[in-house]
Amino acid sequence: MDFQDLLRDARLGEGTAFAELWSRHATRVAGFVRVRGATDVEEITSDVFVAAFEGIGRFEGDEAGFVALLLTIARRRVVDEQRRRSRRVPVAPWEAEDDVRTVRSVEDDVLDRATADDLADHLGRLTPEQREVVTLRLLTDLSLEQTAQVMGKRVGTVKSLQRRALDALRRSLAGEPDNRHSSSHSEATS
Amino acid sequence: MTTLLTHDQAEALIERARGGDAPLASGLGQLATALAGHRAALAATPAPPPRPTLQAWLTPGPHAPVRVVGPPWWRRALHMVAGLGLGVQVAIGAGAAVAAGLGIGIAHHQNLLPGGGSEQQPTAPLDRSPASGAPSDESDATADPTAAPAGTPTPVVPAGAPSGASAGTPGQPGTGTSAGGTDDQGAEDQGDDSGQDDSGQEDPGQDEPGTDPGDDPSDHAGGPDDSPEPSEPAQEASDEPSQEPSETDGPGGPDEPDEPDASPDQAGRAASRLS
Known part of the structure; x- marks a missing residue:
C-alpha cells in the first residue's frame, strides 16, 4: 500500500x-x-x-x-x-571480572582481535555521535538532511561525523591504531 | 592509508551498504562489506512485541486518530473549580452592573435622583390629581391658574368633599375619585356645581393660607371631618397621593408644599411653568 x-x-x-x-x-x-x-x-x-x-x-x-x-x-x-x-546510582556487588582496574592479559587482547570481525564491536569504539550517525544512515534510508534533523544538528556537522566515523571504522577493521579518535571526538563535539 | 575519507567516499560507502552500486575507492571494499552485513543484521532483528498501550492502536477497527492524554483528574477538577469560580464572579459582576443600571434608569425615570426634585414635586401630584377630578381640575387649571396649584394638594380633598356632600354617590370610595367626580361633574354640574367646586377648591386655597399657612394636613383632615361619611374614603384616597410626594422629597419637602398654600401667586407661577 x-x-x-x-x-x-x-x-x-x-x-x-x-x-x-x-x-x-x-x-x-x-x-x-x-x-x-x-x-x-x-x-x-x-x-x-x-x-x-x-x-x-x-x-x-x-x-x-x-x-x-x-x-x-x-x-x-x-x-x-x-x-x-x-x-540512579547502581549498586552491585564487586566481581573481579567486572573490575576495570584489573590489568588485561595478552590473551585477552588476542581474543579481542580475533572477534573484531563483527562491526558492532568496532562501532562500540566510536564516539556516541559517530555511532549514531552511522546507525541512522545504515539502519534507515534517511538523507543527510533528515539525519541532521533527527540528531538536531547541522548538515555539515553530520557530514563531518559520518566521514570521521567511517574512517575510524576502516582503520579499526584494518587493525591500524586509531590515532584520530580523540581528535575527531573533540572536533565533533565542538 | 593515513588520509581521511572524503565526503564522496563516505557517501559511496553508505550507498553500497544500502545495496547500491556506487563506485568505491580501493581499500574500502572490506568496510563496505562489513557495513552491509551490519545493516542486514540490524534489519533481521525481530521487532519487540508491542506493549498493551500500543496494542490497542494496532487492533483492526476505527480508532480515534488523535488521542491526546488529558491531564490527571485532580488538575482537571482544579481547572473546573477555578473556571466555575471565575464564571460565578463574572456573572455576579454582570448582574450587579445590570441591576445598578436598571435602578439608575428607573430612578431617573421616576425623577428620584437628586437634581430633579424641583420638577418632581409638581409633576407627581398633577399626575395623580386627575383621579380626584381630572376634567374639572384641568379645566380649572387652564381657566384659573391659581386654582390648580392650590388644588394640587388641596383640590383633591375639597373637590371630593363638596361633591361628596352635594351628590353623595359620586363621593363613593374609589370610584368617586376617578369616575364619579369627573364626567358627572363636568357634564351636569359644571353650571351648577362648578361654583361649589370652585368654592370648594378656592376656600381652602384662599382662605386657609391666610389663616393657617402651615396647617395643610389639618386642613386636609378638617375637610373630611366636616363632610359626611361617604366622603371619607375619597378623602383617604386623595390624601395618599397628595402626601406621598412631600414624603419622598426629603428635606425640601416640608417647605415646598407650604409655599403654594402661603402664596397663591407662587403656586400660580409653578402651574404656569408646568403648563
Whole structure:
C-alpha cells in the first residue's frame, strides 16, 4: 500500500493502518533504540509509536519523513531514559571480572582481535555521535538532511561525523591504531 | 592509508551498504562489506512485541486518530473549580452592573435622583390629581391658574368633599375619585356645581393660607371631618397621593408644599411653568 494511502487511513483512525506502520518500521526503531544503549527497548519502542500515532493527524510528509519522526521521538526517549538512569546510582556487588582496574592479559587482547570481525564491536569504539550517525544512515534510508534533523544538528556537522566515523571504522577493521579518535571526538563535539 | 575519507567516499560507502552500486575507492571494499552485513543484521532483528498501550492502536477497527492524554483528574477538577469560580464572579459582576443600571434608569425615570426634585414635586401630584377630578381640575387649571396649584394638594380633598356632600354617590370610595367626580361633574354640574367646586377648591386655597399657612394636613383632615361619611374614603384616597410626594422629597419637602398654600401667586407661577 502506498504510504500516502496508509497515512490517510491512519488519520481516519483505522487500526490496520497503524498495524502496517508498526510492521514496517518497528524493527528500525527498535534497532536504533538498542544501538543507542537503551535498557528497556520494548517499552521505548512502543512509546515511540504511540506518540507518533497520537500526533499523526498533524504529520505532513513522505515515508522517510515519518521514519525521521519516529527516530526523533526515539532519540528523545532514549535520552530521557539515560538521564533517569544517570540519576540512579547502581549498586552491585564487586566481581573481579567486572573490575576495570584489573590489568588485561595478552590473551585477552588476542581474543579481542580475533572477534573484531563483527562491526558492532568496532562501532562500540566510536564516539556516541559517530555511532549514531552511522546507525541512522545504515539502519534507515534517511538523507543527510533528515539525519541532521533527527540528531538536531547541522548538515555539515553530520557530514563531518559520518566521514570521521567511517574512517575510524576502516582503520579499526584494518587493525591500524586509531590515532584520530580523540581528535575527531573533540572536533565533533565542538 | 593515513588520509581521511572524503565526503564522496563516505557517501559511496553508505550507498553500497544500502545495496547500491556506487563506485568505491580501493581499500574500502572490506568496510563496505562489513557495513552491509551490519545493516542486514540490524534489519533481521525481530521487532519487540508491542506493549498493551500500543496494542490497542494496532487492533483492526476505527480508532480515534488523535488521542491526546488529558491531564490527571485532580488538575482537571482544579481547572473546573477555578473556571466555575471565575464564571460565578463574572456573572455576579454582570448582574450587579445590570441591576445598578436598571435602578439608575428607573430612578431617573421616576425623577428620584437628586437634581430633579424641583420638577418632581409638581409633576407627581398633577399626575395623580386627575383621579380626584381630572376634567374639572384641568379645566380649572387652564381657566384659573391659581386654582390648580392650590388644588394640587388641596383640590383633591375639597373637590371630593363638596361633591361628596352635594351628590353623595359620586363621593363613593374609589370610584368617586376617578369616575364619579369627573364626567358627572363636568357634564351636569359644571353650571351648577362648578361654583361649589370652585368654592370648594378656592376656600381652602384662599382662605386657609391666610389663616393657617402651615396647617395643610389639618386642613386636609378638617375637610373630611366636616363632610359626611361617604366622603371619607375619597378623602383617604386623595390624601395618599397628595402626601406621598412631600414624603419622598426629603428635606425640601416640608417647605415646598407650604409655599403654594402661603402664596397663591407662587403656586400660580409653578402651574404656569408646568403648563
